[in-house]
Amino acid sequence: MNRSSSLHSPTFSPLYRQIKDLVLRHLESGEWGPGDPIPSESELATRFGVSQGTVRKAIDEMAAENLLVRQQGKGTFVATHKDPGSYFRFLRLLPNDGETRLSQSVPLECWRAKAGADVARILALEPGSPITIVRRLLKLGDEPVVFDEIYLPSELFPDLSLEILRSAESLYSLFETRYGVRMIRADERLRAVAADRVSAEWLQVTEGSPLLLVERVTFTYGHKPVEWRRGFYSTRNYHYHNELG
Amino acid sequence: MNRSSSLHSPTFSPLYRQIKDLVLRHLESGEWGPGDPIPSESELATRFGVSQGTVRKAIDEMAAENLLVRQQGKGTFVATHKDPGSYFRFLRLLPNDGETRLSQSVPLECWRAKAGADVARILALEPGSPITIVRRLLKLGDEPVVFDEIYLPSELFPDLSLEILRSAESLYSLFETRYGVRMIRADERLRAVAADRVSAEWLQVTEGSPLLLVERVTFTYGHKPVEWRRGFYSTRNYHYHNELG
């Protein structure tokens, strides 16, 4: 263990960050998969040759970043989208009246294409790379609320199809379990736009009525972009909720 | 110092949280004001009769919540909206093309009224309590981008006027320095709406064109709501940016 590489070195990083990087590598490689327990703090400490407090600080940071989940008395686990509690971490939609309804994801279309300049830039692909495009509708208690168009690198999701999409509970848990791609962070850009014909039909609103356009780039480990998504939100009965801390 | 009040007590809280509450009380009372340094960790440790590590953990949490700001070698300071870096913490607006422009807050109107049922509920006031309403325009490089209508309890901002608003750099730093009200957290609800006549005129868009409506409730210490704000965002050249962690 490089204990500091210190003395004004520009690549200095404290021990606990080096530990964090080591643990991260185990996550990236899939050696410790979503839902699995990772070794105990004391075991990691002896394995890495540092004190338990140092391991603790590394894990603290990763828990704060939603990469790991601690459970007192049981252990520390790799975070997973199968956990229903983490579902609304990426869907900031709440009903105006507070009454939660059942949500249902309805896949509409799924086809292959070649990445245009925009998608290629956003997903860090070569222009012309094979991509998979998915359209789907999110219904909340029989009301269509979100119409999504999702762009994915085909290389990572080789056999994705409508059949497979229909069998999944949630997109991100499907990506995680079937393709080993874990979504950990996303950037969203929100705009108000007028509904075009396609969105208007699916969302059952009149063409030209205001919709919330949510463009999302989703990243997996190592800041690697793996999904681009344009979602049209009907905000008659729902709103996008955000907390500013 | 109540070291645990433990043994299955429902009001159990660890030492460092009790320290945190003590520090919080100093902030709420204004004894340690925005921008001021707070006592050093070692001094707080001896003052409260705990170890430095315990104080450290308390301050860690408060720094993570943007209540305090640590500066290695200098000390720990009470967070302030005068710090220009904290300006965009509550304004998640970015230009589509990435080029930042000068921002300018233009106060339009300021008058008193009585709280209706809605405002009273949101601001936890008695219906009919005196409130102050402010309208203002946010310009980014000569383009009007946000039209805000702001509802405040008059009791907290007794002499607020257009004159005073015009002299301020930013609203929240004004509230902080002149009225001792520090905004620390906010809840936002976003919707897409059609521009009404008033908003359309101020934002120089055609009536009925889509606008992003951002409704914000802002809180000071103790989860006390102190501002309600309805902002109409023109999202032609700008977007609302959000990171999902």
Add this chain to the structure above:
DNA sequence: TAGTGGTCTAGACCACCCA
């Protein structure tokens, strides 16, 4: 009872800032 994470301590040393 054994193993896990959670809290707390005391003390050492490092990195940074300023007078």
Add this chain to the structure above:
DNA sequence: GGGTGGTCTAGACCACTAC
């Protein structure tokens, strides 16, 4: 050089879970 926050250690004990 003296004060501040930042890192790291070793060890103790508490709280929770499972068996």
